[in-house]
Amino acid sequence: VHLQTHHGTPLKTMGLDQRAYPAVARGVDFDALLTRVARWDYSLSSNPHSTRVWQHAYPGDYVPLDLGYPRNDVYHRAGAADVRAARARLGIPPDRRALLYAPTHRDGEKAWTPRPDLATLARQLGDDTVLLVRGHYVHDGPAAPLPDRVLDVSAHPSVEELALASDALITDYSSLMFDYAHLDRPVVCYADDWETYVATRGVYFDLTAGPPGHVARDQRELTEILRSGAWCDRESAALRDRFRRRFCTFDDGRAAERVVRRVFLGEPAEALPPVLPLASRTVAPAPAQAYG
Incomplete structure (x- = not known):
């Protein structure tokens, strides 16, 4: 079979x-x-x-x-102890916000460089936030070392465990957004090259018109969404609800x-x-x- x-x-x-x-x-x-x-x-x-x-x-x-x-299945079967254990294995304190940044790859890209400036983002978000960076599996990880308070989890064996450990997902066009939506946690889409991606890779629907959360078109917008609380506001929840009704069937x-x-x-x-x-x-x- x-x-x-x-x-x-x-x-x-x-x-x-x-x-x-x-x-x-x-x-x-x-x-x-x-x-x-x-x-x-x-x-x-x-x-x-x-x-x-x-x-x-x-x-x-x-x-x-x-x-x-x-x-x-794990997104529906895991309990509080599983979430705490996942964070403990990653060294994330209970009082820290953990944001999982997991982008897709670009065709023809031989080495991966994160599109946002992670050092600046981490500094602007403050000491109470940890960035978990998950490169696409076609790459070995980021092309350059990551700054403090940015944890490279590209080699972690379970993306599901990373999702359980995180408070929110930041992605561009990765299919992880659909799986993560099952957790009913905030998602922020960083679509800084959307038009180029559509023209060169092709997509089945307009993500910017029906996203799982707020869409940032540049780093300034991304930082503002994450600093202002918009990442988990009522509008974000409404967008996520519509997305889940469509894709979490x-x-x-x-x-x-x-x-x-x-x-x-x-x-x-x-x-x-x-x-x-x-x-x-x-x-x-x-x-x-x-x-x-």
């Missing part, structure tokens, strides 16, 4: 859809890609958007499974159970536990709650 679990929810173009973007397409063997897709028996999805994208980006005879991503903490029962035990779809409504789901407590 070949079960394709995928890697997050797609914002940027994937599979055959990359053919329209030369900067990406020249590095892809599309015949080999279709050969691999032909091996798939099942394709998992976390939301209807992903299901639609997978079917036209990776055409094949596989069965689509709208059962959620097992990797996201099938994940409720029981995705692994559904997948095992459907794929490996052969149970019919109607025998599987129904997905809980968004309002009825339990999520891991935020750090402030975990220490409360």
Whole structure:
């Protein structure tokens, strides 16, 4: 049995859809890609958007499974002790705000240099904030050493644990924003090169029109959002709620159970536990709650 679990929810173009973007397409063997897709028996999805994208980006005879991503179960099953333990392993004191900065990569970029000036950002945010910097897996980490109060967690084995330990996520166009949304914690999008990214990489929807939180177009805006409290204000919560309703469809903490029962035990779809409504789901407590 070949079960394709995928890697997050797609914002940027994937599979055959990359053919329209030369900067990406020249590095892809599309015949080999279709050969691999032909091996798939099942394709998992976390939301209807992903299901639609997978079917036209990776055409094949596989069965689509709208059962959620097992990797996201932890966001619904972890408790306060797990959050405290994750922060302790990273050395984050209970009274510090931990911001996880996790951008995606840029095609053709051989070494990764964080787009915001992290030294200036850390200084402006003050001693009560720790920046956790997670480079994309295609790179080994930042090209240059990071300043004080900025912790390089690129080599950390679990991005899920980093998410549990953090108070908020800062990202650009990484699919981590979709997974992180399951925690119902603040997200800030740093979209300083949005137009260039759209033109060269291609995207499936306008993130700036439907973001999971406030959007900063330059470092000044990013700093203001993080210093003023806007990162966790009422507007941020409203944006996150709309985003979660659109993309957190099938994940409720029981995705692994559904997948095992459907794929490996052969149970019919109607025998599987129904997905809980968004309002009825339990999520891991935020750090402030975990220490409360």
